[in-house]
Amino acid sequence: MEFVKNLAEYQSERPCVVTLGKFDGVHRGHRKLLKEVRRIALENHWKAGVFTFTVSPQVQMGRREAKMLMTNEERENLLRDLGVDLLVECPFTEEIRSMEPDQFIREVLLKRLHASAVVAGTDFRFGKDRKGDADYLLEAGKSMGFHVSVMQKEMDGEREISSTYIREELEKGHMEKVQELMGGPYFITGPIIHGRHLGHSLGFPTINQRPAPEKMLPPRGVYFSRTYVGGKVYQGISSLGVKPTVNSGNEEGNETYLFDCSLDLYGQEAKVEFLSFRRPEEKFDSLDALKNQMSLDIESADQFFSSSRFSTSS
Structure with a gap:
């Protein structure tokens, strides 16, 4: 082109x-x-x-x-x-x-x-x-x-169907409706950067991204997601927001746990699609409480991806 x-x-x-x-x-x-x-x-x-x-x-x-x-x-x-x-x-x-x-x-x-x-x-x-x-x-x-x-x-x-209509639905976290209007899932792209490596210590290693400042984002929270990186496709869950349980700042980022992936992906370009809103961002009283909630999120994601519509090959 x-x-x-x-x-x-x-x-x-x-x-x-x-x-x-x-x-x-x-x-x-x-x-x-x-x-x-x-x-x-x-x-x-x-x-x-x-x-x-x-x-x-x-x-x-x-x-x-x-x-x-x-x-x-x-x-x-x-x-x-x-x-x-x-x-x-x-x-x-x-x-x-x-x-x-x-x-x-x-x-x-x-x-x-x-x-x-x-x-x-x-x-x-x-x-x-x-x-x-x-x-x-x-x-x-x-x-x-x-x-x-x-x-x-x-x-x-x-x-x-217009960009204005899509923005309205995106602000509500209606990701399925956004996908219907756009003709494909809403996504962010960007390099994988180093985070605080907290996910590793909790048993859920994640990839981190910093969305472009001009990019409109859906509401802060947890999403069922699909990620394209290194020529492969991974199902997973993404946490979009400021990580209030472990952070005191307000710098927004995206953290994604990829199912069945143990590769070192730092520096690679990743595309993360937000398929469905799971729950709002929440501040937990302890890391154990956060870990327990992540386990529940992963269980829900397994049920979500059991649908053939969102299989890895789709």
Whole structure:
């Protein structure tokens, strides 16, 4: 996949079909757009492209908290896995922000990306003061010679699937609903770091991660989880929070106990999926009480993973 950060110095060598947006979470609505992009690209032997921003315009303008469902790196990796050939990650500069819709089409879509087709949702907005919309794009396509596909929103019952909807469910710890809306489990990625090695002393050796500061996290607590590391997949339980029984600070981290794993994994990159919320974070009176609760959590996890839906091979 081509990954472009400096749009001013880029010009596509062959035609492209492109979709545009924030793509935070790469949820089912985004995947509907991407499926159409891939279909058109394969039929015409064009590149399948995505145009997005390094930082959401809503965040940059102070209209929303700077917490994302995915880090830019996570978004990049997932788009690559979904078959995107070209990813343009553009800073939301004053130059971009002040472009009239017609100028954006000519300078960005046609000149830089060589767009022969554009795929957009019904609520798509672009250009200065968001004056460009799907209808504007359709008319521009007719006059400038590129194809436009406008896709209806993906629905969950009577509600549109959106990043906002997913954030609401994530804040409640409804991980199964989040997975349904996203099209895959909610996850964090990052290197395995050294902790206090308390898990080893309790008989439950764990891996530790520090989530990216811009990453939106579900409520603090214990989750049934699935971890990808070193080319293998492990079932387990994750404790997300500040470890109040043994810590006095408020630095948030993720600690995961991997079932059937005794390997030294420090320094490796791990992806941890939060499959289901088990219980809230709790401060115990003693380490023995914490150890007893961990044993109960593991028993519950064994029952949870007995479902074929969450088997290691799924």
